[in-house]
Amino acid sequence: MTADEIGRVERARASMYERVSRFFQEFDLLICPAVAVPPFDVDIRYLTEVAGHQFDNYVDWTRFTYAITLTTCPAISIPGGFTAEGLPVGLQMVGRPQGEANLLMYASLFEKEVKLDEIAP
Helix, strand or coil, rough: CHHHHHHHHHHHHHHHHHHHHHHHHHCCCEEEECCCCCHHHHCCCCEEECCCCCCCCCCCCCCHHHHHCCCCCEEEEEEEEEECCCEEEEEEECCCCCHHHHHHHHHHHHHHHHHHHCCCC
């Protein structure tokens, strides 16, 4: 990359960090799916399409997970529930920048309240 390209990317990242920081001034957590789809057959190496959307590469279907990394915010994926077919689904919790302790507390509270081990199929 050229120096100009690196500078442009760094400015974009700083802008994103600023937007994320503003979000966390109002909210304690961002909660989203861990991935875009429920578990799929183990013999499928990776997804190439979901709901008519074609993925360009191996990691695109995991963008919920890797996109959060760009924000520098702490994130944790925990069991979130089950599909109608009884398959487990993950929940991703994202905390404030440098908010790892609070994020772990919220994840622990969620797991204690929801008690997935008691309702597992």
